[in-house]
Amino acid sequence: MTAAPRADGDPFAVLGLPGTFALAAAALRAALLRESLLWHPDRFPLADAAQRRAAELRMAEVNRAHAALADPLGRAEALLARAGAPMPRGTDHVSCPGVLLSMMELKEEIAEARAAGDGERVATAARRLAEEERRSLTDLAAAFSAWESAGAPADKTRELHARLAEATYLRRTSEDLTRTAVA
Amino acid sequence: MELPVLGRSAAPILGIDLGTTFSLVAVHDGARPRVLPGEDGDPLLPSVVSFPRDGAPVVGRAALERAPLDPTRTVHSAKRLIGRATADLGADLATLAYRVVDAPDRALATVDLGERRVTPQEVSALVLRECRRRAARALALDEGALARAVITVPAYFDDAQRQATREAARLAGLEVVRMINEPTAAALAYGLDRTDARRVAVYDLGGGTFDLSILELEDGVYRVLATCGDTRLGGDDFDRAIVERMAAEMRARAGRDMLADPGARAALRMIAEKTKRQLSAQTEAEFVYRDAGAGLAWRRAIGVVEFQNWIAPLVQRTLDLCARALADAGLKKEDLDEIVLVGGSTRVPLVKAAVGAWFGRAPHDRLDPDQVVALGAAVQAGVLGGQVQGTLLLDVTPLSLGIETAEGGVARLIPRNAAIPAVAQEGFTTFADGQTAVKFSVVQGEREMARDNRALGEFTLRGLAPAPAGLPRIQVRFALDADGVLRVDAREERSGAEARVTVQPKHGLTDEEVERMLREAWTHAEQDLAARRIADLRAKLAIVARAVEKNLGVARKALERRALIRLEQAREDAEDALAEPGGAVGRLQGILDELEEASHPLAEVLMNQVAEAAVRGRRVEEVL
Numbered sequence: 001m002t003a004a005p006r007a008d009g010d011p012f013a014v015l016g017l018p019g020t021f022a023l024a025a026a027a028l029r030a031a032l033l034r035e036s037l038l039w040h041p042d043r044f045p046l047a048d049a050a051q052r053r054a055a056e057l058r059m060a061e062v063n064r065a066h067a068a069l070a071d072p073l074g075r076a077e078a079l080l081a082r083a084g085a086p087m088p089r090g091t092d093h094v095s096c097p098g099v100l101l102s103m104m105e106l107k108e109e110i111a112e113a114r115a116a117g118d119g120e121r122v123a124t125a126a127r128r129l130a131e132e133e134r135r136s137l138t139d140l141a142a143a144f145s146a147w148e149s150a151g152a153p154a155d156k157t158r159e160l161h162a163r164l165a166e167a168t169y170l171r172r173t174s175e176d177l178t179r180t181a182v183a
Numbered sequence: 184m185e186l187p188v189l190g191r192s193a194a195p196i197l198g199i200d201l202g203t204t205f206s207l208v209a210v211h212d213g214a215r216p217r218v219l220p221g222e223d224g225d226p227l228l229p230s231v232v233s234f235p236r237d238g239a240p241v242v243g244r245a246a247l248e249r250a251p252l253d254p255t256r257t258v259h260s261a262k263r264l265i266g267r268a269t270a271d272l273g274a275d276l277a278t279l280a281y282r283v284v285d286a287p288d289r290a291l292a293t294v295d296l297g298e299r300r301v302t303p304q305e306v307s308a309l310v311l312r313e314c315r316r317r318a319a320r321a322l323a324l325d326e327g328a329l330a331r332a333v334i335t336v337p338a339y340f341d342d343a344q345r346q347a348t349r350e351a352a353r354l355a356g357l358e359v360v361r362m363i364n365e366p367t368a369a370a371l372a373y374g375l376d377r378t379d380a381r382r383v384a385v386y387d388l389g390g391g392t393f394d395l396s397i398l399e400l401e402d403g404v405y406r407v408l409a410t411c412g413d414t415r416l417g418g419d420d421f422d423r424a425i426v427e428r429m430a431a432e433m434r435a436r437a438g439r440d441m442l443a444d445p446g447a448r449a450a451l452r453m454i455a456e457k458t459k460r461q462l463s464a465q466t467e468a469e470f471v472y473r474d475a476g477a478g479l480a481w482r483r484a485i486g487v488v489e490f491q492n493w494i495a496p497l498v499q500r501t502l503d504l505c506a507r508a509l510a511d512a513g514l515k516k517e518d519l520d521e522i523v524l525v526g527g528s529t530r531v532p533l534v535k536a537a538v539g540a541w542f543g544r545a546p547h548d549r550l551d552p553d554q555v556v557a558l559g560a561a562v563q564a565g566v567l568g569g570q571v572q573g574t575l576l577l578d579v580t581p582l583s584l585g586i587e588t589a590e591g592g593v594a595r596l597i598p599r600n601a602a603i604p605a606v607a608q609e610g611f612t613t614f615a616d617g618q619t620a621v622k623f624s625v626v627q628g629e630r631e632m633a634r635d636n637r638a639l640g641e642f643t644l645r646g647l648a649p650a651p652a653g654l655p656r657i658q659v660r661f662a663l664d665a666d667g668v669l670r671v672d673a674r675e676e677r678s679g680a681e682a683r684v685t686v687q688p689k690h691g692l693t694d695e696e697v698e699r700m701l702r703e704a705w706t707h708a709e710q711d712l713a714a715r716r717i718a719d720l721r722a723k724l725a726i727v728a729r730a731v732e733k734n735l736g737v738a739r740k741a742l743e744r745r746a747l748i749r750l751e752q753a754r755e756d757a758e759d760a761l762a763e764p765g766g767a768v769g770r771l772q773g774i775l776d777e778l779e780e781a782s783h784p785l786a787e788v789l790m791n792q793v794a795e796a797a798v799r800g801r802r803v804e805e806v807l
Contacts, residue, residue, distance in 0.1 A: 033404050036577055041604065041665050042361070043575070045567040056604045056664060063602035 011065030011078050019082055021075055021144035028069055035062045072137055073171065076144065076164045085157040087164060099166055102132075103173055110177060129174050136167040195322070196360055196568045197332040198560030199314050200368070201307060201348065203262040203391030203417060204527070206230045207557035208314040210322065211565030216372070216558040219321035227553060228317065232309045233257040234296055239714045242313040254280035254449035256296055260419060261306035263391045264292045265351070266344035275415070277442060278423050280449035304347055308354035315357065332357045333564040335556050337392040338364035339412030339581045341627050342639050342669050349668070360567050362666040365389070366396035367407055367578050368559030369525040373550060374400050381520040382408075384508075386538055386546065387556075388501060389526035391417040395505050397512045397519070406577040409600045411508035416500060418459070418528035424493040425455035425485070429470055433481055447474070462487050463530050491533045498537045505541065511600050522546040525555050578603055580667050586659055587624040587633035589614050596661045599629060603667055608660040617649040621657060625671060642671065648678040713768060720771040721761060727775065728757040731782050738788040746784040753781040 012019040015031040037043065039059045041052045068074035080086055106129055113121035140163045147153070147160060198209040198216065205227040209218045218226040223244065233246035234256045241249060250257040258281055268290030269276065269283055276283060282295040286302075293300040311334075319326040334357075336348050345362060352359045366385035373383065377400065387394045394412035398405055429451060430441045441447040454472055461468035462485065472481040509516065522538060524546045529535060538546050565571035580603050585595040596607040613621060622643045628636030647655050656676040663669050731754050739747065757778050760766055 029401075033401065033406075036404065037575060040575055040577070042566060045360075045569060057606065059665075060604040060606040060662070063605055064607075067601065 010082055011068040011074070012082070014061055014065035015069065017069070019079055020148060021072070021079060021141060023069060023075060025070075028066065032062070032066045072140065073164065073168055076140060076160065076167075079144065079152075080157060080160060080164070083152055083154045083157060085154055085161070087161060099169070103170070106132075107173065107177075126177065129170070129177065133167070133170045133174055136163070136170050139163055140167050194324070194328040194331070196564035197315065197318050197329055197357075198368075198557055198562070198564040199311065199332050199334045200365070200557035200560055201262065201311065201314075201334055201336075201351075202230055202556075203260050203389055203419065204230060205390070205553065206310050206314055207554060208318045209554075209557040209561035210318065211561045211568070211570050213565070213570045216561035216565065218554050218557050218561075219318050221317050222320065226557075228310065228313060229259075230261065230307075230310050231257060231259045232261070232306045234301065240309055242309050250280070250449050251446065251453065254445040255282060257281065257449070258294050258301070258303075258306045260391055261294075261303040261310075263415060263419070264294075265303040265307060266341070266347035267292050267303075273415070274423070275419075278426055278448055278452060280445040280452070282445075304351040304354060307348065307351035311352055311355035311357060315355065330356065330358055331360050333361045333363060333560045333567065334359050335365045335368045335560050336362055337389075337412060337414055338366050338387075338394040338396055338410040339392065339414050340364075340667075341414075341582055341637050342584075342667075343637065344414065345666065345668055349666075359666070361563060362668075363560065363563050363576065364394070364396065364407075364410065364578055364581075364667075365392075365556045366394045366410065366525065367398070367405065367576055368557075368563065369523065369550070369555045370396070370398045370400070370405055371559035371562045371574070371576065372555045373523050373547075373559075374405060382514070382518055383521045383523055384505070384519050384542070385523045385525055386501070386505070386529065387412075387525040388528040388534060389417050390528065391415070391419050393417060393501050393504065395501070395508045397508055397514065403573040404575045404577060407579045407602075408514070409508045409512035410579055410581050411504045411511065412581065413500065413504060416497060417526075418456075418531075420497050421459050421494050421528065421531065422452055422455040424497070425458055425470070425490070426451045428493065429455070429472070429481075429483065432483065433472075437479060437481065439477070439479065458485060459490070459531070462490050463532060487532075494531070494533065498534055501534075502537065502541045505538075516542050519544075523550065524548045524552060525550065526552050578665075578667070580605065580663055582627045582637075583629055584625070584627050584661055584663070584669060585633075585636075586611070587626055591633055592631065593626055593633050593636065596659070597663060601663075603663050604665050605663040606661065608658050611657045611659055612653050613647070613650070613655050613657075614652050616652050618652065618655075619647045619649055620645040621647065621655075623659060623671075623673065625669070639669070642673070644673045644675065647675050650677070716768050717766060717771065720768065720775060721766065724757050724771065724775050724778070725761055727778050727782065728754055728761065731778070731785065734785060734789055738785055738792070741788040741792075742784055746781070750781040750785060753778040 015028070015035060017023065017027065017031050036059070039055050039062055041055045041059060044052050044055050047055070068078055077087055106125055110122055110125045113125060143160055143163045147156060150156065195210045198211070200207045207218050207226055207228065209216050220226045221228055221243070225244070228243045229247040231243065231246040231250065233241045233249040233253060235241065235249075235253065236256070246257060247259075250259065260279070263275055264272065264283060269285050269292050270290070272283065272292060283292050284295045284300070285291060286293050286300070291302065293302050294306070315326060315329050318324075318329055332352065334348060334352055336345055340348070348362065349359055366387040369385050369387060370383060373385070381400050383398050383400060385394070385396045385398065387396070392412065392414045393416040394410060396410040397408045399408055426448075433439055433441050441451055451472065454470060458468045458470050466487045468485055470481070470483045470485055473479070519542065522542045522544060524535065524538065529538075529548065529552050535546060535548060562571060562574065563576060566574050566576075579600045580597060581599060583595050583599045584597040585593040586609065588594050594609055594611075596609050597605050611621065611623075620643050622641060624633065624641040625639045626633050626636040627639050630636050644657060654677065657673055658676060659671065659673045661669060661671055731750065735750070735754075742750070753774070756774050760771060760774050
């Protein structure tokens with residue numbers, strides 16, 4: 001087996017897919033199946049250890065790329081990285097004070113409702129949070145669509161960063177709440 | 184790009200379902216997978232090993248029969264111990280008839296036989312060896328030719344349990360070409376006759392473990408979307424529900440604590456298992472326990488409704504796990520096209536009904552729940568051996584993998600349900616000035632705090648150049664192979680110091696131990712072989728002696744006196760040898776040879792009588 005073309009970690013390139021936010025689920029699944037049939041180590045049962053190892057690494061890369069692109073936030077990150085404007089790591093703070101405030105309010109509301117044992121109130125607040133999360137994803141999709149139509153200019157990514165930070169923050173908040181609810 | 188040509192390998196790769204209560208071995212013949220029966224014709228080999236105080240270990244049905252006679256030396260359900268410590272076993276310990284203790288130097292449950300301890304790995308190795316022996320006999324091949332196997336494990340087995348299963352295979356002299364998850368194997372067998380794309384949930388409730396896997400089947404690719412389970416939930420627990428109640432009632436009414444006595448525990452367990460099976464077919468069963476020595480006779484009718492009440496909480500636990508797997512797959516119940524039932528415990532009507540009610544559709548129960556996993560393993564063996572084309576399994580890891588952080592939390596590197604093989608890396612640093620070594624603890628599980636998860640092992644990266652706290656950049660890399668087994672390495676980037684690290688097994692065996700056990704197993708193998716030859720010789724001797732006895736009467740007068748004396752002497756020697764147990768191979772062989780030799784004149788006389796009879800028009804049967 002000759003060395004696989006290095007894709008430099010860009011999940012779109014690893015899966016041979018066009019770099020767009022509006023990636024169809026069917027296209028992503030088809031790409032995963034195609035690459036898996038090419039690279040899964042089980043396709044090389046009689047190859048020597050080194051070749052199987054290479055296949056295994058490449059397959060791990062395919063799996064990573066698929067997991068990234070299956071998630072809208074992962075797609076957003078990958079597109080920004082391609083454009084040369086990656087999200088700085090560990091900076092998921094939200095710059096929009098309005099969102100931050102309404103989230104803090106929502107968290108307090110949920111904590112209070114839980115303390116009061118009011119399941120109805122907890123559920124209402126959780127629904128609001130889920131609604132916010134959905135809204136942030138719609139906004140993110142719209143922002144990317146506009147940006148891609150404009151030719152994906154590398155110097156016009158400020159809004160994308162802000163939208164992605166917001167969506168990431170909302171997801172984390174809702175994950176945290178689910179976890180504390182379970183615990 | 185060049186792809187190596189897929190070829191065929193000569194000797195078949197075995198597909199082995201190493202189960203908690205039963206094990207099976209299957210092969211793919213190029214057209215279909217098939218399960219290979221044992222000498223008794225039964226494809227199910229009880230996963231039981233009995234260790235008589237003197238003599239070689241006994242495996243399978245014979246070991247199962249020894250359980251009530253020799254409860255403390257008869258090991259069943261070793262799969263529930265493998266890769267675990269006694270602290271992990273909880274309620275299991277109370278009803279096991281044999282004694283389980285941790286190895287002195289590590290958190291590894293072993294069976295205490297008194298004079299020595301055996302690890303669950305060794306027990307499973309003996310079961311695997313018997314599978315291999317069975318296959319060799321059924322295929323008329325040399326055992327040496329069958330050195331490779333696909334072995335199934337519960338999807339929810341963690342890394343320690345997988346490593347330990349691998350060790351068992353190594354002890355059995357088998358190379359594990361792939362370990363696959365049981366529900367995935369079942370899906371492979373299920374999908375054999377289907378070409379339409381569909382989403383399937385495999386509900387696998389076996390003797391000791393429960394798994395639920397959700398798969399997408401498309402063009403020969405079997406992709407697992409999510410899996411969830413409990414490695415300590417199965418039919419054994421149904422049995423235990425009966426045992427615990429019966430023991431409590433017997434304590435209250437007869438004033439005897441049955442659970443205090445290993446023999447009684449083993450007997451109760453077997454009766455409970457029988458009662459459970461009866462309740463799958465009828466509405467009431469009798470739980471009968473007799474101990475003539477103690478003057479105890481216990482009869483108790485158990486109604487199916489009562490039994491269902493006892494096991495309902497266990498069944499509910501499986502349904503809660505189904506909900507979690509669905510959520511992880513991002514699906515709703517309606518998105519599924521079929522629910523496939525696998526594992527012997529799905530024969531329990533309550534299980535079938537509860538699963539049907541929960542998913543809102545009648546489950547697919549037309550597969551043989553005992554055989555389907557082994558058949559799937561054989562399909563995968565066929566894929567890896569080159570006999571099966573166009574089938575590919577894409578599986579996931581059941582549990583998240585991470586590193587314990589300085590604060591006792593978990594830095595998660597690979598999330599649960601990530602597709603395997605997988606690689607991930609994460610940066611770490613020092614927390615003290617001038618620190619030259621960093622200790623890492625690898626954990627597996629979903630809990631927030633490291634201590635609540637399973638500690639797989641730890642390693643220390645040494646030789647860091649002294650630097651202020653927070654400056655060194657250590658990259659820890661996890662690589663999860665297609666068997667779901669983890670390799671870890673760590674590297675300090677700034678100083679370029681690199682260290683390969685092996686995680687010290689917390690629950691497994693070291694290489695040296697495996698080597699030692701392999702040597703011992705070899706010695707045992709010779710003993711086993713001798714025992715087998717003795718049994719064969721005794722059987723043959725008995726056949727010849729019986730034939731001589733039967734025919735001597737009619738032919739006695741026709742025999743020459745010297746020949747008659749020799750034959751009677753040889754027959755007496757044979758009877759004497761058969762009257763006492765065992766015997767040396769050489770001596771038995773000698774007696775058999777002499778008896779065969781001495782019976783030649785008898786055979787000639789008989790032949791003549793047959794010939795005369797034929798002339799006189801009598802049938803041969805009338806003469807012999």
